[in-house]
Every structure is written in C-alpha cells, then in structure tokens.
Amino acid sequence: DAKTTQPPSMDCAEGRAANLPCNHSTISGNEYVYWYRQIHSQGPQYIIHGLKNNETNEMASLIITEDRKSSTLILPHATLRDTAVYYCIVDSGNTPLVFGKGTRLSVIA
C-alpha cells in the first residue's frame, strides 16, 4: 500500500502557482519524498525528490515540513501542459516505487 495521502483532484488557473499537498506521516528517516507525474498515456515523468531540505529545479519546488510528515510540490507558473496525475511517493531508493492514486491536476485556461 502507498504510504502517502493526496487529494484526488485539484484545479489550477493557467499562469498561477499549483500547490499539491502530500501527507506521509509514517515516513522513515532514510526515506526520500519523490514526485512524479503521468500525462495521459505516457510513462511517469520524474519531477523532483528530497530528503529533509527544500529542493528546487527547473520544473518545480519541493517544500518538506520540518517533521517530514508532509510536503508540498509547487509548480510556479502552471501551464495547460502541466495537466496530469501527480504522484507523491516515499521510498528509500533503489527499491520498487509504490504508486498510490495520486492527484489529478487540471490546469484551466
């Protein structure tokens, strides 16, 4: 079973920041928080991951709470092409990823 809880769906206006929450209250000390997204009929795309510190790359920012029990993925300026299912996964690395149901993000023009 997935160790994370995400809202089933969210809407975001194009050009606005999309903030996707994730709860992982049972995360272990050696587990990372990973975010992937899956656009319809494609394989999952890696977005970002982190252990303790906040992370930022060209796609998104990841904010992890100090107690590591929750995190937020931020897409700073959402576009229509960001419409996808977003998966938050906790894993220690080098092991199979367990996918939950994710959050279906709809970016609206």
Place this chain on the structure above:
Amino acid sequence: GAVVSQHPSWVICKSGTSVKIECRSLDFQATTMFWYRQFPKQSLMLMATSNEGSKATHEQGVEKDKFLINHASLTLSTLTVTSAHPEDSSFYICSADRDGETQYFGPGTRLLVL
C-alpha cells in the same frame, strides 16, 4: 536528463503468441530495472524487479514463466509475454534506477491481445 526508451510503443498480437518488449537506459547504466503494468483508470502495479546478471524477482501473482524477464546488460532489460491472452492487454512500463536514488521511466508499451 536521464532517458529510458521502450520498444515497441504499441503492439497488437493474436491470442497465444509471444510478445517481447525492450527497455533501454540510453545515457546511463542501470543495474536494476523494474517492470510495471497499468490497467485503464488504475495506478501502476509492480510486476517484477530485474537485476543485471541475475534472475528477476516477480511479485506475488505474477507468473514468472509467463512474464519472462532478461536483463543481459546494464542498459537493456526485456519482458516477454508468453502465450498472450486478451486479459494481458495492458500498458507496460519499465523504469531504470540510475544511481540507487532516482528511477526514470520509459514511455510505456501498449499491448492489445486479440
């Protein structure tokens, strides 16, 4: 970025035939690759873990003699669906572990068995 390819991207076959799907890591070596499948409106489900130079580990309920996996090199793993039946029709996706920390996924192979 890390690139993983799959071939073919889609395949249609007759019931009873075998189908081979290739997964390649194009710009990195992967000791470990994973095979998933995804049925419509469902999430990805792990089928097996493929380790270079050793036998694959299949998940419970996934028949190892039906879903043959070969990981002959650090950049190639193959999944062969033997004696395919209509219920095997699905979206098959592989992933490759680049550095023991991050996995990258292929674009998927859509299999339709008639």
